[in-house]
Amino acid sequence: MSGGVSIRSIAPETPLVDVMGGAARREVxxxxxxxxxxxxxxxxxxxxxxxxxxAIVQAARVSYGAGxxxxxxxxxxxxxxxxxxxxxxxxxxxxxxxxxxxxxxxxQWIRHRTANVNEYSARYSILxxxxxxxxxxxxxKQSGSNRQGGEELFKTDDAQEAKTAQQFxxxxxxxxxxxxxxxxxxxxxxxxxxxxxxxPVNMYTEWYWKCDLHNTLRxxxxxxxxxxxAEIRDYATAMLALLREIVPIxxxxxxxxxxxxxxxxxxxxxxxxxxISGQGTRLGTDNKREQAEWAEKARFLGLP
Ligand SMILES: Cc1cc2nc3c(=O)[nH]c(=O)nc-3n(C[C@H](O)[C@H](O)[C@H](O)COP(=O)(O)OP(=O)(O)OC[C@H]3O[C@@H](n4cnc5c(N)ncnc54)[C@H](O)[C@@H]3O)c2cc1C
Numbered sequence: 001m002s003g004g005v006s007i008r009s010i011a012p013e014t015p016l017v018d019v020m021g022g023a024a025r026r027e028v029x030x031x032x033x034x035x036x037x038x039x040x041x042x043x044x045x046x047x048x049x050x051x052x053x054x055a056i057v058q059a060a061r062v063s064y065g066a067g068x069x070x071x072x073x074x075x076x077x078x079x080x081x082x083x084x085x086x087x088x089x090x091x092x093x094x095x096x097x098x099x100x101x102x103x104x105x106x107x108q109w110i111r112h113r114t115a116n117v118n119e120y121s122a123r124y125s126i127l128x129x130x131x132x133x134x135x136x137x138x139x140x141k142q143s144g145s146n147r148q149g150g151e152e153l154f155k156t157d158d159a160q161e162a163k164t165a166q167q168f169x170x171x172x173x174x175x176x177x178x179x180x181x182x183x184x185x186x187x188x189x190x191x192x193x194x195x196x197x198x199x200p201v202n203m204y205t206e207w208y209w210k211c212d213l214h215n216t217l218r219x220x221x222x223x224x225x226x227x228x229x230a231e232i233r234d235y236a237t238a239m240l241a242l243l244r245e246i247v248p249i250x251x252x253x254x255x256x257x258x259x260x261x262x263x264x265x266x267x268x269x270x271x272x273x274x275x276i277s278g279q280g281t282r283l284g285t286d287n288k289r290e291q292a293e294w295a296e297k298a299r300f301l302g303l304p
Pocket of ligand 1: 115218222228
Protein backbone atom coordinates (compact mmCIF):
# COMPACT_ATOMS: atom_id res chain seq x y z
CA MET A 1 0.00 0.00 0.00
CA SER A 2 1.29 3.48 -0.84
CA GLY A 3 -0.68 6.39 0.64
CA GLY A 4 -3.81 4.27 0.69
CA VAL A 5 -3.42 3.35 -3.00
CA SER A 6 -2.85 -0.27 -3.87
CA ILE A 7 -0.10 -0.76 -6.47
CA ARG A 8 0.35 -4.07 -8.27
CA SER A 9 3.56 -5.08 -10.04
CA ILE A 10 2.80 -7.24 -13.05
CA ALA A 11 5.56 -9.45 -14.42
CA PRO A 12 6.08 -9.35 -18.20
CA GLU A 13 4.75 -12.29 -20.20
CA THR A 14 8.06 -12.57 -22.06
CA PRO A 15 11.47 -11.79 -20.50
CA LEU A 16 12.58 -8.21 -21.23
CA VAL A 17 15.85 -7.22 -22.91
CA ASP A 18 17.70 -3.89 -23.10
CA VAL A 19 17.44 -2.33 -26.60
CA MET A 20 20.92 -0.85 -26.07
CA GLY A 21 22.36 -4.24 -25.17
CA GLY A 22 23.33 -3.05 -21.67
CA ALA A 23 25.56 -0.25 -23.03
CA ALA A 24 25.78 3.08 -21.18
CA ARG A 25 26.00 4.86 -24.53
CA ARG A 26 26.41 4.13 -28.22
CA GLU A 27 28.70 6.74 -29.69
CA VAL A 28 29.70 7.81 -33.18
CA UNK A 29 32.68 10.14 -33.64
CA UNK A 30 31.89 13.06 -35.94
CA UNK A 31 34.80 15.08 -37.39
CA UNK A 32 37.91 15.55 -35.25
CA UNK A 33 36.33 16.76 -32.01
CA UNK A 34 32.63 15.97 -32.25
CA UNK A 35 30.46 13.01 -31.33
CA UNK A 36 26.87 11.90 -31.28
CA UNK A 37 26.03 9.42 -28.53
CA UNK A 38 22.73 7.71 -27.90
CA UNK A 39 22.48 7.62 -24.11
CA UNK A 40 18.93 6.43 -23.49
CA UNK A 41 15.81 5.22 -25.21
CA UNK A 42 12.18 4.77 -24.28
CA UNK A 43 11.29 1.91 -24.35
CA UNK A 44 14.63 0.77 -22.98
CA UNK A 45 13.32 -2.70 -22.14
CA UNK A 46 11.35 -4.69 -24.71
CA UNK A 47 10.14 -8.29 -24.92
CA UNK A 48 12.94 -10.63 -25.96
CA UNK A 49 13.21 -10.89 -29.75
CA UNK A 50 11.74 -7.42 -30.33
CA UNK A 51 13.10 -3.91 -30.86
CA UNK A 52 11.86 -0.49 -29.71
CA UNK A 53 9.56 -0.63 -32.76
CA UNK A 54 7.31 -2.66 -30.45
CA ALA A 55 6.25 0.51 -28.58
CA ILE A 56 4.82 1.91 -31.84
CA VAL A 57 2.84 -1.23 -32.51
CA GLN A 58 1.63 -1.34 -28.91
CA ALA A 59 0.33 2.25 -29.13
CA ALA A 60 -1.27 1.74 -32.54
CA ARG A 61 -3.14 -1.31 -31.31
CA VAL A 62 -4.80 0.80 -28.61
CA SER A 63 -6.20 3.13 -31.25
CA TYR A 64 -7.28 0.39 -33.61
CA GLY A 65 -8.43 -2.08 -30.95
CA ALA A 66 -9.91 -5.24 -32.43
CA GLY A 67 -9.68 -3.62 -35.88
CA UNK A 68 -5.99 -4.43 -36.04
CA UNK A 69 -6.68 -8.03 -36.94
CA UNK A 70 -6.45 -7.02 -40.65
CA UNK A 71 -3.03 -5.43 -40.41
CA UNK A 72 -1.70 -6.95 -37.28
CA UNK A 73 1.65 -8.10 -38.52
CA UNK A 74 4.09 -5.70 -36.79
CA UNK A 75 6.21 -4.75 -39.79
CA UNK A 76 3.15 -4.33 -42.01
CA UNK A 77 1.44 -2.18 -39.38
CA UNK A 78 4.45 0.12 -38.96
CA UNK A 79 4.82 0.51 -42.71
CA UNK A 80 1.11 1.27 -43.03
CA UNK A 81 1.26 3.90 -40.26
CA UNK A 82 4.27 5.60 -41.82
CA UNK A 83 2.83 5.53 -45.33
CA UNK A 84 -0.41 7.09 -44.14
CA UNK A 85 1.27 9.64 -41.84
CA UNK A 86 -0.46 8.25 -38.78
CA UNK A 87 2.25 9.86 -36.68
CA UNK A 88 1.29 9.69 -33.01
CA UNK A 89 2.37 6.05 -32.42
CA UNK A 90 5.91 7.11 -33.47
CA UNK A 91 5.90 9.66 -30.66
CA UNK A 92 5.82 6.77 -28.17
CA UNK A 93 9.53 6.15 -28.75
CA UNK A 94 11.87 8.70 -27.13
CA UNK A 95 15.56 9.08 -27.84
CA UNK A 96 18.14 10.90 -25.76
CA UNK A 97 21.44 11.93 -27.35
CA UNK A 98 24.58 13.56 -25.97
CA UNK A 99 26.13 15.64 -28.75
CA UNK A 100 29.32 17.67 -29.17
CA UNK A 101 29.16 19.88 -32.25
CA UNK A 102 30.42 23.25 -33.52
CA UNK A 103 28.27 26.19 -32.45
CA UNK A 104 27.30 26.91 -36.08
CA UNK A 105 25.85 23.38 -36.32
CA UNK A 106 24.04 23.82 -32.99
CA UNK A 107 22.43 27.01 -34.29
CA GLN A 108 20.82 25.07 -37.15
CA TRP A 109 19.94 22.12 -34.94
CA ILE A 110 18.19 24.19 -32.27
CA ARG A 111 15.57 25.30 -34.81
CA HIS A 112 13.94 21.88 -34.37
CA ARG A 113 11.70 23.05 -31.58
CA THR A 114 10.00 19.88 -30.45
CA ALA A 115 13.09 18.48 -28.71
CA ASN A 116 14.09 19.02 -25.07
CA VAL A 117 17.57 20.48 -24.85
CA ASN A 118 20.07 21.15 -22.08
CA GLU A 119 23.27 22.85 -23.27
CA TYR A 120 26.74 23.44 -21.84
CA SER A 121 26.89 26.89 -20.22
CA ALA A 122 29.79 29.12 -21.18
CA ARG A 123 28.62 31.54 -18.46
CA TYR A 124 29.36 28.83 -15.92
CA SER A 125 32.37 27.07 -17.40
CA ILE A 126 35.33 27.81 -19.64
CA LEU A 127 34.85 26.61 -23.22
CA UNK A 128 37.50 23.99 -24.03
CA UNK A 129 39.78 24.79 -27.00
CA UNK A 130 38.13 22.64 -29.63
CA UNK A 131 37.70 24.16 -33.09
CA UNK A 132 36.08 22.72 -36.20
CA UNK A 133 38.53 23.09 -39.09
CA UNK A 134 37.91 21.28 -42.38
CA UNK A 135 40.84 19.70 -44.15
CA UNK A 136 42.41 21.56 -47.09
CA UNK A 137 40.79 19.21 -49.61
CA UNK A 138 37.32 19.71 -48.08
CA UNK A 139 37.03 23.50 -48.47
CA UNK A 140 33.84 24.16 -50.44
CA LYS A 141 33.24 26.89 -53.00
CA GLN A 142 30.17 29.08 -52.96
CA SER A 143 27.51 27.42 -55.13
CA GLY A 144 26.52 29.39 -58.22
CA SER A 145 22.95 28.04 -58.27
CA ASN A 146 22.10 27.90 -54.56
CA ARG A 147 22.87 31.01 -52.53
CA GLN A 148 22.74 28.99 -49.30
CA GLY A 149 25.09 26.26 -50.44
CA GLY A 150 28.65 25.24 -51.08
CA GLU A 151 29.12 22.14 -53.17
CA GLU A 152 32.19 22.01 -55.38
CA LEU A 153 35.57 21.74 -53.63
CA PHE A 154 38.64 23.89 -54.22
CA LYS A 155 41.06 21.77 -56.24
CA THR A 156 44.23 21.17 -54.29
CA ASP A 157 46.13 20.34 -57.50
CA ASP A 158 45.38 23.81 -58.90
CA ALA A 159 47.88 26.31 -57.46
CA GLN A 160 45.50 29.27 -57.34
CA GLU A 161 42.61 27.27 -55.85
CA ALA A 162 44.86 25.55 -53.30
CA LYS A 163 46.15 28.99 -52.27
CA THR A 164 42.63 30.28 -51.65
CA ALA A 165 41.69 27.18 -49.65
CA GLN A 166 44.87 27.59 -47.58
CA GLN A 167 44.04 31.27 -46.97
CA PHE A 168 40.68 30.17 -45.57
CA UNK A 169 42.40 27.75 -43.16
CA UNK A 170 44.91 30.47 -42.17
CA UNK A 171 41.99 32.76 -41.36
CA UNK A 172 40.48 30.07 -39.11
CA UNK A 173 43.87 29.62 -37.43
CA UNK A 174 44.13 33.37 -36.80
CA UNK A 175 40.73 33.36 -35.08
CA UNK A 176 41.82 30.37 -32.96
CA UNK A 177 44.71 32.46 -31.66
CA UNK A 178 42.15 34.55 -29.77
CA UNK A 179 41.60 31.64 -27.40
CA UNK A 180 44.56 32.25 -25.01
CA UNK A 181 43.41 35.88 -24.68
CA UNK A 182 39.93 34.63 -23.70
CA UNK A 183 41.51 32.38 -21.04
CA UNK A 184 43.82 35.14 -19.84
CA UNK A 185 41.00 37.65 -19.44
CA UNK A 186 38.90 35.21 -17.41
CA UNK A 187 41.95 34.63 -15.19
CA UNK A 188 42.20 38.40 -14.72
CA UNK A 189 38.63 38.42 -13.46
CA UNK A 190 36.55 39.25 -16.56
CA UNK A 191 33.27 37.35 -16.25
CA UNK A 192 33.03 34.19 -18.37
CA UNK A 193 29.70 35.43 -19.77
CA UNK A 194 31.47 38.48 -21.30
CA UNK A 195 34.83 36.96 -22.13
CA UNK A 196 33.16 34.40 -24.41
CA UNK A 197 31.34 36.87 -26.65
CA UNK A 198 34.15 37.23 -29.20
CA UNK A 199 34.72 33.48 -29.57
CA PRO A 200 34.02 32.03 -33.02
CA VAL A 201 31.13 29.76 -34.00
CA ASN A 202 33.49 26.97 -35.08
CA MET A 203 34.09 26.26 -31.37
CA TYR A 204 32.31 23.29 -29.89
CA THR A 205 29.34 23.20 -27.60
CA GLU A 206 27.63 20.16 -26.07
CA TRP A 207 24.09 19.30 -25.21
CA TYR A 208 21.66 16.59 -24.28
CA TRP A 209 18.94 16.41 -26.91
CA LYS A 210 15.80 14.37 -26.25
CA CYS A 211 13.16 13.99 -28.90
CA ASP A 212 10.41 11.58 -29.88
CA LEU A 213 10.91 9.36 -32.91
CA HIS A 214 8.38 11.14 -35.11
CA ASN A 215 10.13 14.50 -34.74
CA THR A 216 13.58 12.91 -34.87
CA LEU A 217 12.67 11.50 -38.28
CA ARG A 218 11.45 14.94 -39.29
CA UNK A 219 14.82 16.37 -38.19
CA UNK A 220 16.62 13.67 -40.18
CA UNK A 221 14.50 14.28 -43.28
CA UNK A 222 15.49 17.96 -43.29
CA UNK A 223 19.10 17.61 -42.20
CA UNK A 224 20.20 14.53 -44.12
CA UNK A 225 18.88 16.12 -47.29
CA UNK A 226 21.40 17.30 -49.87
CA UNK A 227 20.25 20.91 -49.33
CA UNK A 228 21.36 20.90 -45.68
CA UNK A 229 24.89 22.03 -44.77
CA ALA A 230 27.46 19.21 -45.01
CA GLU A 231 28.51 19.47 -41.34
CA ILE A 232 25.00 18.95 -39.90
CA ARG A 233 24.39 16.22 -42.49
CA ASP A 234 27.34 14.33 -41.00
CA TYR A 235 25.57 14.35 -37.62
CA ALA A 236 22.25 13.35 -39.20
CA THR A 237 23.96 10.44 -40.97
CA ALA A 238 25.45 9.29 -37.65
CA MET A 239 22.02 9.57 -36.01
CA LEU A 240 20.40 7.45 -38.69
CA ALA A 241 23.03 4.73 -38.16
CA LEU A 242 22.29 4.70 -34.41
CA LEU A 243 18.52 4.67 -34.99
CA ARG A 244 18.76 1.75 -37.39
CA GLU A 245 19.83 -0.49 -34.49
CA ILE A 246 17.05 0.68 -32.18
CA VAL A 247 14.03 0.88 -34.51
CA PRO A 248 15.06 -1.09 -37.61
CA ILE A 249 11.54 -1.61 -38.95
CA UNK A 250 10.65 2.08 -38.70
CA UNK A 251 13.92 3.19 -40.28
CA UNK A 252 13.42 0.81 -43.18
CA UNK A 253 9.86 2.09 -43.72
CA UNK A 254 10.97 5.72 -43.41
CA UNK A 255 13.67 5.20 -46.04
CA UNK A 256 11.15 3.55 -48.36
CA UNK A 257 8.33 6.06 -47.94
CA UNK A 258 10.14 9.31 -47.08
CA UNK A 259 13.90 9.50 -47.57
CA UNK A 260 14.15 7.70 -50.91
CA UNK A 261 10.74 8.81 -52.18
CA UNK A 262 9.93 11.74 -54.48
CA UNK A 263 7.19 14.30 -53.89
CA UNK A 264 5.59 15.56 -57.09
CA UNK A 265 3.57 18.74 -57.59
CA UNK A 266 0.51 18.83 -59.87
CA UNK A 267 2.63 20.28 -62.69
CA UNK A 268 5.29 17.62 -62.18
CA UNK A 269 2.67 14.85 -62.33
CA UNK A 270 1.49 16.34 -65.63
CA UNK A 271 5.09 16.49 -66.93
CA UNK A 272 5.58 12.84 -65.91
CA UNK A 273 2.37 11.83 -67.70
CA UNK A 274 3.56 13.74 -70.79
CA UNK A 275 6.94 11.97 -70.62
CA ILE A 276 5.28 8.56 -70.40
CA SER A 277 3.14 9.35 -73.44
CA GLY A 278 6.22 10.48 -75.38
CA GLN A 279 5.52 14.23 -75.32
CA GLY A 280 8.73 15.31 -73.55
CA THR A 281 9.37 16.31 -69.96
CA ARG A 282 8.70 20.06 -70.13
CA LEU A 283 7.22 21.55 -66.95
CA GLY A 284 4.25 23.89 -67.48
CA THR A 285 5.76 26.95 -65.77
CA ASP A 286 8.39 29.60 -66.54
CA ASN A 287 9.60 29.57 -62.93
CA LYS A 288 13.33 28.78 -63.24
CA ARG A 289 13.69 27.33 -59.74
CA GLU A 290 10.73 24.96 -60.22
CA GLN A 291 12.18 23.90 -63.55
CA ALA A 292 15.54 23.16 -61.93
CA GLU A 293 13.84 21.17 -59.18
CA TRP A 294 11.88 19.17 -61.74
CA ALA A 295 15.06 18.53 -63.76
CA GLU A 296 16.63 17.06 -60.59
CA LYS A 297 13.59 14.84 -59.97
CA ALA A 298 13.38 13.80 -63.64
CA ARG A 299 17.04 12.71 -63.46
CA PHE A 300 16.30 10.73 -60.29
CA LEU A 301 13.36 9.06 -62.05
CA GLY A 302 15.58 8.19 -65.00
CA LEU A 303 13.57 10.28 -67.49
CA PRO A 304 15.38 11.30 -70.68
C1 LIG B 1 18.13 23.48 -45.76
C2 LIG B 1 17.53 24.38 -44.71
C3 LIG B 1 17.71 25.75 -44.80
C4 LIG B 1 17.17 26.61 -43.82
N1 LIG B 1 17.36 27.95 -43.91
C5 LIG B 1 16.89 28.78 -42.97
C6 LIG B 1 17.11 30.20 -43.02
O1 LIG B 1 17.72 30.71 -43.92
N2 LIG B 1 16.61 30.97 -42.01
C7 LIG B 1 15.90 30.43 -40.97
O2 LIG B 1 15.46 31.17 -40.10
N3 LIG B 1 15.67 29.10 -40.90
C8 LIG B 1 16.15 28.26 -41.85
N4 LIG B 1 15.92 26.91 -41.75
C9 LIG B 1 15.17 26.39 -40.59
C10 LIG B 1 13.74 26.00 -40.99
O3 LIG B 1 13.01 27.14 -41.41
C11 LIG B 1 13.05 25.33 -39.81
O4 LIG B 1 12.98 26.23 -38.74
C12 LIG B 1 13.75 24.08 -39.34
O5 LIG B 1 14.06 23.26 -40.44
C13 LIG B 1 12.88 23.34 -38.34
O6 LIG B 1 11.78 22.83 -39.03
P1 LIG B 1 10.36 22.66 -38.34
O7 LIG B 1 9.83 23.99 -37.90
O8 LIG B 1 9.53 21.87 -39.29
O9 LIG B 1 10.73 21.74 -37.10
P2 LIG B 1 10.21 21.74 -35.61
O10 LIG B 1 10.53 23.00 -34.93
O11 LIG B 1 10.76 20.46 -35.03
O12 LIG B 1 8.68 21.64 -35.74
C14 LIG B 1 8.03 20.42 -36.11
C15 LIG B 1 6.58 20.74 -36.40
O13 LIG B 1 5.97 21.26 -35.21
C16 LIG B 1 5.32 22.51 -35.49
N5 LIG B 1 5.72 23.46 -34.45
C17 LIG B 1 6.80 23.39 -33.65
N6 LIG B 1 6.82 24.43 -32.80
C18 LIG B 1 5.74 25.19 -33.10
C19 LIG B 1 5.22 26.39 -32.59
N7 LIG B 1 5.80 27.04 -31.59
N8 LIG B 1 4.09 26.87 -33.15
C20 LIG B 1 3.50 26.22 -34.16
N9 LIG B 1 3.94 25.08 -34.69
C21 LIG B 1 5.04 24.55 -34.16
C22 LIG B 1 5.83 23.01 -36.83
O14 LIG B 1 4.78 23.50 -37.60
C23 LIG B 1 6.40 21.78 -37.51
O15 LIG B 1 5.50 21.26 -38.44
C24 LIG B 1 16.44 26.06 -42.72
C25 LIG B 1 16.26 24.66 -42.66
C26 LIG B 1 16.80 23.84 -43.62
C27 LIG B 1 16.58 22.34 -43.49
